Amino acid sequence: MRVVSRLLALSEDVWSSSGKSAIQTHVAQMIPDERPGDFNQAMMELGVTVCRKSKPLCLLCPIQEQCLAFARNCIEICPPKKPRRDTVDVELFALLFWRKTTDTLAIANRTKGFLSNTVGFPLIPAIEMSEVKRVLQSLQHLQLFELSSRFSHNITHHRISGKILVAQELDNPSISTESVSWQKLGLPQSFDWIPRSAVASKLSTSLDNKVFKLFQNYH
Numbered sequence: 001m002r003v004v005s006r007l008l009a010l011s012e013d014v015w016s017s018s019g020k021s022a023i024q025t026h027v028a029q030m031i032p033d034e035r036p037g038d039f040n041q042a043m044m045e046l047g048v049t050v051c052r053k054s055k056p057l058c059l060l061c062p063i064q065e066q067c068l069a070f071a072r073n074c075i076e077i078c079p080p081k082k083p084r085r086d087t088v089d090v091e092l093f094a095l096l097f098w099r100k101t102t103d104t105l106a107i108a109n110r111t112k113g114f115l116s117n118t119v120g121f122p123l124i125p126a127i128e129m130s131e132v133k134r135v136l137q138s139l140q141h142l143q144l145f146e147l148s149s150r151f152s153h154n155i156t157h158h159r160i161s162g163k164i165l166v167a168q169e170l171d172n173p174s175i176s177t178e179s180v181s182w183q184k185l186g187l188p189q190s191f192d193w194i195p196r197s198a199v200a201s202k203l204s205t206s207l208d209n210k211v212f213k214l215f216q217n218y219h
């Protein structure tokens with residue numbers, strides 16, 4: 001994107017899908033029929049070693065004579081800066097299953113939804129929470145309470161704000177948490193019950209660590 005934008009002095013609209021497809025069209029016309037792989041490799045290397053993002057080495061550049069941005073002295077604006085993405089507010093609930101008798105907490109590998117493929121507490125979009133709460137409240141072996149403290153966290157362009165719902169297992173439950181079909185609610189089906197003293201070492205995101213600290217402050 002950078003090399004071709006400079007080569008053609010493209011200073012506008014290169015990041016939109018129509019801008020990208022226009023660049024692809026240009027590149028398709030440049031690729032030689034013979035050894036197109038070498039062309040790709042050369043363009044990549046040129047971008048990394050010579051036509052760098054800042055301070056490009058134009059005086060050493062093998063395609064300087066063909067470069068319109070160099071000829072027009074507009075390298076600084078080719079390509080233009082990527083537009084910043086708008087911030088998206090996300091409201092989540094962190095669900096902490098707590099087995100008080102053994103002082104263990106349930107964590108899981110989140111396979112979908114927010115922060116998927118990370119290990120931590122189940123995270124539920126606030127919009128889906130009324131259904132999850134309804135199911136949790138119907139389970140006799142759980143007692144629910146919400147922590148008064150909220151957590152907040154920013155990831156890329158997401159501004160996350162959340163509440164913590166603790167689902168405390170009552171002593172000698174008649175059913176086990178594992179026997180409930182959580183997948184219907186979009187939650188992981190299997191949890192690992194981790195002693196509180198070891199939980200911090202198992203969490204893979206700083207958001208989960210914030211949640212855990214708030215729980216520790218409370219209990």
Ligand code: SF4
Nearest residue numbers: 051056058061064067
């Ligand atoms: S002349 Fe400069 S801006 Fe143009 S392609 Fe070469 S290094 Fe990049």
